[in-house]
Amino acid sequence: MFTGLSAFPLTPMNEQSINEREFARLVESLTEAAVDSIGVLGSTGSYAYLSRDERARVALISVENAGSVPVVAGIGALRTRDVLANAESAQQAGVNGVLLAPVSYQKLTDDEVYDLYATVCQSLSVPLCVYDNPGTTHFEFSDELHGRISQLPQVRSIKIPPVSNDIESAKERVARLRKLIPADVTIGISGDAAAATGLNAGCDVWYSVIGGLYPKAALAITRAAQAGDAQRARALSGTLEPLWALYREYGGSLRVAATIAEITGRVSQPCLPLPLKTLQGDERKRVAAVIETLGLE
Known part of the structure; x- marks a missing residue:
């Protein structure tokens, strides 16, 4: 499960509710593409802005629409009691694994x-x-702590930061x-622009926005x-450099990904929890131009 491509969809929402139909479609599209796992309620999924009940609902919808693709759900929260509650809800929904950041x-x-x-x-099964x-957490793991x-x-x-x-x-x-962790613990790369390098360097999984x-x-x-085709992996990533440049310019991947989702009709506008907003004006036009040029499907 923690190998290959773990795809992280947005959780489209407004100030009233999660858009469950749109979220289900996002999960279905990943199932159809046969990704190796689906990661919900990560940073891309805006987990920190959702209540326990909302997160439980997202986990359940994910499992219902993922088919045979494993679902990994984020459970992070400020208090340990809330992390445990989120873990319980996620397991009751039938997820295959959980993701935890020290919020x-x-x-x-x-x-x-x-x-x-x-x-x-x-408490986990x-x-x-x-x-x-x-x-996002402002906590830096040492390799020794990872080892423990x-x-x-x-x-x-x-899931390590970009290399x-x-x-x-x-x-x-x-x-x-790798020297400090058990053989059955995989290393995953995050940060889309660094993914090809991370995978070529020996990471087992790409946790991908x-x-x-x-x-x-x-x-x-x-x-x-x-x-083992490192050159092709680098070349394919290089073709997406205009997209990686948007990430760097606009403060990370979430706003860019959410803007793309709105522009391409995958989700309604707005799709982020306030005070977060997608890109507007000339910035939005620039994102649209990049996506049109890249011709991604």
Whole structure:
């Protein structure tokens, strides 16, 4: 499950409710594309803005529309009791795995983060992916902490931040972590622009934002890397550089992905929880021009 392409769809919503029909269609499109897993309620899925009941509903809709494709659901929250409640809801919905970031308002210590994962693992009957996302949590995992946490019985993957574009540096980064974790724990790359390098450097899975919208393009990169064709994986990623440039310019992937989803009619406008907004005006026109030029399907 924690290998290949894990595609992360948006959770389209307005201030009244989640758009369940649109979300179901997004999941169905990933099922039809035969991605390796579907990651819901990650950062792309705006999990931090949803109530427990809303998150439980998203998990259930995901499972109902994913067919045989495994579903991994985010369970992160500020308090451990709420993480446990989210884990219970996700498991009751029938998800195949969970994703947990150390969400906090006060800066956490290494021991507090370890205890969070240890406590949650005691309540799980499904595998867990450690979500290392310092851009949103402002917590930086050391490799040693990853090593400690990866020994917990339910941990089966680590989702690391983007690696260096230099392939040798990326290989060294992956190798350092690999030495500290069990053989059955996979390493996943996040940050779409770094995915080809990460996969070529030895990562087992791409946790992908763009895969949630354009799974064929993301699968092509993933399959090339899995086949050992590093040059093709790099080349395919290079063709998407105009998209990666939008990510860099507009503060990450969420607003760009949500804007694309609106422009292409996959979701209604607005689709993000306030105060978040999709790109408008000239910025929106630029996104539309890039998508038209790339001709993605």
